[in-house]
Amino acid sequence: MTLLEIALIFSLMSVISVGGLPAVMGEVQRIVVEQKAWVTAPEFVQLYAVGQAAPGPNVLIVSLIGWKVAGLVGALVALLAMITPAAIMTYWVSDVWDRFKDTAWRGVAQRAMAPLVVGLVGAGGFVLATPGSPDWRMWLIAALSACGMLFLQKLNPLWFLAAGGALGAVLL
Amino acid sequence: MSVTPPRSLVELFTGFLSIGARSFGGVLPWAYRVMVEERRWITVEDFTQTMGLCQFLPGPNVGNAAIVYGKRWFGVRGAVVAALGLFALPFTWVVALGAIYSDYASNPTLRAVVTGIGAAGAGFFIATAIKLARPLARKPAALVIIAGCFISVGIGRVSLAYVLPVAIAAALITSRMGRL
Numbered sequence: 548m549t550l551l552e553i554a555l556i557f558s559l560m561s562v563i564s565v566g567g568l569p570a571v572m573g574e575v576q577r578i579v580v581e582q583k584a585w586v587t588a589p590e591f592v593q594l595y596a597v598g599q600a601a602p603g604p605n606v607l608i609v610s611l612i613g614w615k616v617a618g619l620v621g622a623l624v625a626l627l628a629m630i631t632p633a634a635i636m637t638y639w640v641s642d643v644w645d646r647f648k649d650t651a652w653r654g655v656a657q658r659a660m661a662p663l664v665v666g667l668v669g670a671g672g673f674v675l676a677t678p679g680s681p682d683w684r685m686w687l688i689a690a691l692s693a694c695g696m697l698f699l700q701k702l703n704p705l706w707f708l709a710a711g712g713a714l715g716a717v718l719l
Numbered sequence: 720m721s722v723t724p725p726r727s728l729v730e731l732f733t734g735f736l737s738i739g740a741r742s743f744g745g746v747l748p749w750a751y752r753v754m755v756e757e758r759r760w761i762t763v764e765d766f767t768q769t770m771g772l773c774q775f776l777p778g779p780n781v782g783n784a785a786i787v788y789g790k791r792w793f794g795v796r797g798a799v800v801a802a803l804g805l806f807a808l809p810f811t812w813v814v815a816l817g818a819i820y821s822d823y824a825s826n827p828t829l830r831a832v833v834t835g836i837g838a839a840g841a842g843f844f845i846a847t848a849i850k851l852a853r854p855l856a857r858k859p860a861a862l863v864i865i866a867g868c869f870i871s872v873g874i875g876r877v878s879l880a881y882v883l884p885v886a887i888a889a890a891l892i893t894s895r896m897g898r899l
Contacts, residue, residue: 600837603813604779607806614818640772641772658894659891659894662858662862663771665861666872667868668747670874671745674876678837688839689842690842690845692843693846696843696847711838711839713832715833715836
């Protein structure tokens with residue numbers, strides 16, 4: 548029954564996760580911590596941090612929750628539930644999008660989206676660097692790594708992450 | 720810039736595998752790097768527009784991009800293969816990390832290192848936003864919309880349920896007026 552619950556809850560989250568995980572993060576926390584009591588609030592925060600320290604889309608935190616509740620199978624079920632409904636919607640919508648390739652409204656809509664994306668990606672970076680109250684040490688690490696990405700393009704960005712980890716050990 | 724889509728499902732899979740494998744701290748910058756800069760599958764404009772579409776669909780943005788491009792090049796099989804490639808290694812990683820971390824979660828140094836890696840990953844998002852903003856720099860209406868989204872979502876922590884309808888309406892109107 549727990550597996551079924553995991554599947555149902557995260558399928559629903561998948562459908563309403565417009566723009567990705569951040570949109571439903573609060574709701575996931577409410578259900579998983581307060582309603583189901585699968586993990587405690589401090590555990591939830593730690594799982595999120597571990598999810599951030601792994602590569603890949605941040606929806607992977609749901610597989611950590613599934614893993615806590617029902618082991619490896621729980622982890623797989625949670626991830627599949629979180630990505631499949633959204634993937635099916637995307638599959639269908641991108642079809643419609645391609646069909647209207649040469650219409651005027653599609654050009655208007657595409658130009659409209661560009662600044663929204665820039666603003667939301669920037670906001671994502673800000674939120675990631677500001678987990679609690681503003682902390683200059685977090686911002687410094689983020690700013691250094693951003694400058695690295697912009698001005699040292701030949702260098703493998705993994706070095707900036709390693710440097711961030713080292714600075715974290717010293718500063719935080 | 721001339722671009723060539725992947726020629727086989729294997730090429731598609733390994734491309735998304737390499738995005739997933741290296742995408743510490745955020746997938747978007749790596750999706751850009753692999754698809755636009757390294758493999759030259761798509762143009763910058765294509766990337767921005769597809770990510771724009773994916774931003775308004777439910778689901779992880781780059782996961783959706785895997786579906787869109789996989790489908791464009793190889794249909795259903797492509798969509799499934801691209802998504803599997805993207806998620807395979809990160810899933811393994813995250814479960815392994817979760818298991819290890821639950822053993823050492825009380826160590827403060829480990830927590831500081833993990834947090835530092837997260838902050839550096841945040842810097843990648845900011846650098847990507849700056850790269851994507853360059854073509855828009857001379858359009859005042861675009862800068863206002865960028866600032867509005869950044870302040871409301873990033874600083875105000877307002878739900879996208881309120882921000883998106885307003886921002887989309889404002890962007891569509893200014894775009895229709897030829898200001899974007």
